[in-house]
Amino acid sequence: MGNPCAVIGIGQTHYTTKRRDVSIAGLVREAALRALQDAGLTWKDIDAVVIGKAPDLFEGVMMPEAYLADALGAAGKPMMRVHTAGSVGGSTALVGASLIQGGVHDRVLVVAFEKQSESNATWALSTHLPFSASLVVGAGGYFAPHIREYIRRSGAPEHIGHLVAVKDRRNALKNPYAHLRIPGIDRKMVESTPMLWEPIRYLDTCPSSDGACAMVLAAGDKLTGSTPAWVLGTAMRSEPIFRAGRDTVNPQGGKDCAADVYRQAGITDPRREIDVAEVYVPFSWYEPMWLENLGFAAEGEGWKLTESGATALDGDIPWNASGGVLSSNPIGASGLIRFAEAALQVRGMAGEHQVDGARRALGHAYGGGAQFFAMWMVGSDRP
Amino acid sequence: MREIAVVAFAQTRHSATDQGQSEPELILPPLDEVREKTGLRKFGFTCSGSCDYLAGAPFSFVSALDALGAWPPISESHVEMDAAWALYEAWVRLQHGDVDSALVYGFGKSSQGDLREIMTLQLDPYYLAPLGLDQVSYAALQASAAKVDRARLDEIVRRSRADGRANPYALDLPDPGGDAFEVEPLRPYDIAPVTDGAAAVVLAAGDLARELCERPAWITGIAHRIEPHYLGMRDLARSASAAEAARAAGAGKGHVDVAELHTQFSHEEPILRQALELPESTVVNPSGGPLAANPVMATGLIRVGEAAQRILDGAASRTIGHASSGPCLQHNLVTVMEA
Numbered sequence: 001m002g003n004p005c006a007v008i009g010i011g012q013t014h015y016t017t018k019r020r021d022v023s024i025a026g027l028v029r030e031a032a033l034r035a036l037q038d039a040g041l042t043w044k045d046i047d048a049v050v051i052g053k054a055p056d057l058f059e060g061v062m063m064p065e066a067y068l069a070d071a072l073g074a075a076g077k078p079m080m081r082v083h084t085a086g087s088v089g090g091s092t093a094l095v096g097a098s099l100i101q102g103g104v105h106d107r108v109l110v111v112a113f114e115k116q117s118e119s120n121a122t123w124a125l126s127t128h129l130p131f132s133a134s135l136v137v138g139a140g141g142y143f144a145p146h147i148r149e150y151i152r153r154s155g156a157p158e159h160i161g162h163l164v165a166v167k168d169r170r171n172a173l174k175n176p177y178a179h180l181r182i183p184g185i186d187r188k189m190v191e192s193t194p195m196l197w198e199p200i201r202y203l204d205t206c207p208s209s210d211g212a213c214a215m216v217l218a219a220g221d222k223l224t225g226s227t228p229a230w231v232l233g234t235a236m237r238s239e240p241i242f243r244a245g246r247d248t249v250n251p252q253g254g255k256d257c258a259a260d261v262y263r264q265a266g267i268t269d270p271r272r273e274i275d276v277a278e279v280y281v282p283f284s285w286y287e288p289m290w291l292e293n294l295g296f297a298a299e300g301e302g303w304k305l306t307e308s309g310a311t312a313l314d315g316d317i318p319w320n321a322s323g324g325v326l327s328s329n330p331i332g333a334s335g336l337i338r339f340a341e342a343a344l345q346v347r348g349m350a351g352e353h354q355v356d357g358a359r360r361a362l363g364h365a366y367g368g369g370a371q372f373f374a375m376w377m378v379g380s381d382r383p
Numbered sequence: 384m385r386e387i388a389v390v391a392f393a394q395t396r397h398s399a400t401d402q403g404q405s406e407p408e409l410i411l412p413p414l415d416e417v418r419e420k421t422g423l424r425k426f427g428f429t430c431s432g433s434c435d436y437l438a439g440a441p442f443s444f445v446s447a448l449d450a451l452g453a454w455p456p457i458s459e460s461h462v463e464m465d466a467a468w469a470l471y472e473a474w475v476r477l478q479h480g481d482v483d484s485a486l487v488y489g490f491g492k493s494s495q496g497d498l499r500e501i502m503t504l505q506l507d508p509y510y511l512a513p514l515g516l517d518q519v520s521y522a523a524l525q526a527s528a529a530k531v532d533r534a535r536l537d538e539i540v541r542r543s544r545a546d547g548r549a550n551p552y553a554l555d556l557p558d559p560g561g562d563a564f565e566v567e568p569l570r571p572y573d574i575a576p577v578t579d580g581a582a583a584v585v586l587a588a589g590d591l592a593r594e595l596c597e598r599p600a601w602i603t604g605i606a607h608r609i610e611p612h613y614l615g616m617r618d619l620a621r622s623a624s625a626a627e628a629a630r631a632a633g634a635g636k637g638h639v640d641v642a643e644l645h646t647q648f649s650h651e652e653p654i655l656r657q658a659l660e661l662p663e664s665t666v667v668n669p670s671g672g673p674l675a676a677n678p679v680m681a682t683g684l685i686r687v688g689e690a691a692q693r694i695l696d697g698a699a700s701r702t703i704g705h706a707s708s709g710p711c712l713q714h715n716l717v718t719v720m721e722a
Contacts, residue, residue: 002479023509055441056463061512062436062504063463066709069609070616076627079609079714080472083435083463085442091460095472102478103384118508124441238429238459240448253456260458368445373456 002101004220006228007343007378009039015179015211015328018117024059025071028113031212032072035109039216039225043073046216047105052082052092052112053332054367057124059115072111084236086139086280086367088112089213089335090374093363094234096217097376101234106222113212114330121208121331140205140283142369144197147285150249151199156288156303158199162190164284165204165326167312172323174313174352179209179328204284211330213337220382229343232360233264233377241369248370254293257373262295265360265377271296274377275358276318276345278338280365282325287311291319294364313353321345321353335365339376346380387477388592388599389720390585391420392688392695394552397580397676401494404579406433406443407450410490413583414450417486421585421595427482429459430473432466432489433680436501447490458482465489465645466582467683467706467716473586474605483591490581491680498577498679506710507612518710519574521614523566525711526573526650528619533568536649540572543649543668547675554578554676573649580678582685600691600702600720604632607706607716614711625658625705625715632717639665639719640699643686645707647673654712655705669693683707687718694722 011034013019019027028051036042049072056062065074065081072079084091089112096110114121122138150156169185172178182189185203193202217231218224237257239246246252258270267273279294281287291302296317305311311319320326322341325334342363344350350358359380366373393416395409418424429451433444444461453459462468466489473485502518540559547553559572585595592599608624608631610617617623629635642665646652652667661667668674670689673682683706690704700722708714 002481025507055435056504057435057441059508060504061508062434062501063708064505065464065609066505066713067507067612069709069713070611070613074609075611076608076624078607080468081463082460083444084461085445095460098472098475098479102475104475104478236458236460237456238448238453239456240451240453241445242449243454246454251456256456368442371445371448372459 003103004383005097005100005231006218006220006223007215008218008223008225008228009035009216010340010344011035011038011214012177013211014177015209015330017208019115019210024115025068027115027210028068028111028212029071031214032109032111035214035216041216041224046073046107046109048078048099048108049074050080050082050092050096050108050110052088052336053114054086054088055124058121059118084367084372086331087335087365087372087374088367089333089337090339090363090365091236092336093215093339094236094374094376097231097234100217100219106219108217109214110217111212111214112333112336114332115210116208116330117210140197140200143283144200146248146370147199147283150285150289154300154303159187160288160303160306161199161204161284162187163306164287165190168320168324168326171313171321171353172327175322178323179207200283206282206325206329209328209330211328211333213333213340215340227347229346229378230382231376232379232383233261235260235375237373239371241371249289250293250299251370253371254366254373257375258294261375261377270294271317274360274362276321276355277362278322278341279319280325280335280338281320282329284326287319318355321350321355335374338365339363343378346378385478385480386589386601387474387586388601389691390587390592390596390599391417392584392692393417394582394685394688395580396552397554397578397678399554399576399578401579406490406492407446409579410447410488410581411450413581414488417583417585423484423585426484426486428473428476428485429457430469430485430487432462432464432469433491434463436504437491437493437495437679439496465680465683465706465708467687470584470684470687471605471607471716474602477586477588483588485586486583487586487684488581488583489681489684491678492579493577493679494579519566519569521710522648523569524614525619526568526648529650529654531650531653536573539649539652540674543672543674546669547671550671552676553671556675569648575647575673575677578676578678580676580681582681582688584684584688596695598695598697598722600694602718603721604719606631607714609714612713619711622654622658622712622715625655625712628715628717629659632719634659634703634717634719637701639703640701641666641669641690641693642703642705643668643670643672643690644705645673645683645686647677649674651712659703691720694720
């Protein structure tokens, strides 16, 4: 795992459908400045910048690090651009952490963003390479069959997804940065919304958001700001999209990635030893599916954990206390927000959605055809 | 820092036209070749570089995982940059000390679109891109600023194309000729050709590197720097970021036998020569360089690979691989390798 690394600053924008008041540069700079302020640092204290976002087609800006170098104070410094599909926000944090763990830099600014209002992500996702016809529209069209297969295998009752949709939006009401704020949301409201991709209803999906998230990462002997969140384990895993026999419902890459992070962090029983998890759940059903994939429940049992309320803010293992991707989804930033929210929890700085006494938190992101995984474990105690 | 070396390099026989191969088909032969050269089937880390806009579709790197045969699942990442930056990320990852080998690759099929127009999309989307300034036009601004005389540019192109003809992997391009300008002062032959291709490199640490090859190309320095985006903020006649990256990588600590420079336009060679403080005795782009084959997104990695190959072959003892990104050499990476 290399040299000790900690999160010392976090900045987020208020996620919303359209940020018409700022350019892309203005958006990322807003998050970056808040992260620097949190760390008590200025631009000159930063050694390198790592930026991540989902496909360039989303805003129509190719290799945006070239344009954003000025706004992020990167001129004269190294700057990198990460792209690993939906997991990119998580990967961006990991590449930034790697620069510190590898002993190359002392302080790295990582930033991820999406300004979905400047394009149409669903259609940008529906363009395929020559000779591979697009049979689905958007991410929901791709993932709905996997969810149906999960329901078939596990025998989960059909309301489970709606429970997650309600829980995460209730959490979002406690997070000032969350995009969707739906007072009084309940199962009936979710069930009354239109079916988009069977069994995914409108309120079972994530919103389209504009937003950016930034973090300042520092070497163990270069800490500033208030409480650090120590990086206890990091891992990435990828598997091919077209491998025959690949289990897309419970992917091996996700299991291996979690096992790697748990090994580094000394976790043997995630349900008991992890205090809070921020997990990439863009469609409500992915909570029970990832509960199993990440080892919080046995195979086929994840939905029972959700149904029991264990993953609620007052449950024994809160998932997505921030409201998660279901409440805010600036796509390229969504993974980094998970990683940042995990860090906020162990720093005790999550405000109204703070899980009392959180000491170890998991940040998770996935992407592509459920084939790219990025995870980290952060903790309040120096490893 | 931990000792890391390039131990194998492979590239496609690059093509000026679409040969009907998909990206995974393009990348598979170089991957097979570096596996064969090293005898490694598994790598501690894998990283690649590519650009969705070349394919005109999101996630063009996803299908490359099929060529990799990433099973069981692998520890892998991707940069939407030239694959030379993927090599940098892999070098950083190897510094952690827990893994000893890394596979790096890059690929690009620029024959599928109009590169000159596509590159306009990397400009500031509000103030620059709408003006329609294309890649060749902004390069011409830099060529004007650099005031390199025509005879020198012609000689650079003549040398690059001759070297390219002698390189089985580069394109066969004739000696430059003709008086027409593409965008004054650049003539059509000053511009790197449209090329399809891919490349792969294997990095290994310490003893593993020594075990895998007789003469590893040890990376003694690697660094990169970016400059402001706006052309008006920079002195286009110079490359401050290349100079700073070279200093950080320790380029000047010894004689550079060979430098492979990511010159997509002939006038970039004198600018980079000056920034890297290369003496006349340094041989530049003996492979023919990007002016003889420019598979975008792999071109920078190929510079590192070609420079490493001179050491692996015993032809040189200290070389530089350079990669560039962004309009008018905005972002530069310098890799120094020694026997």
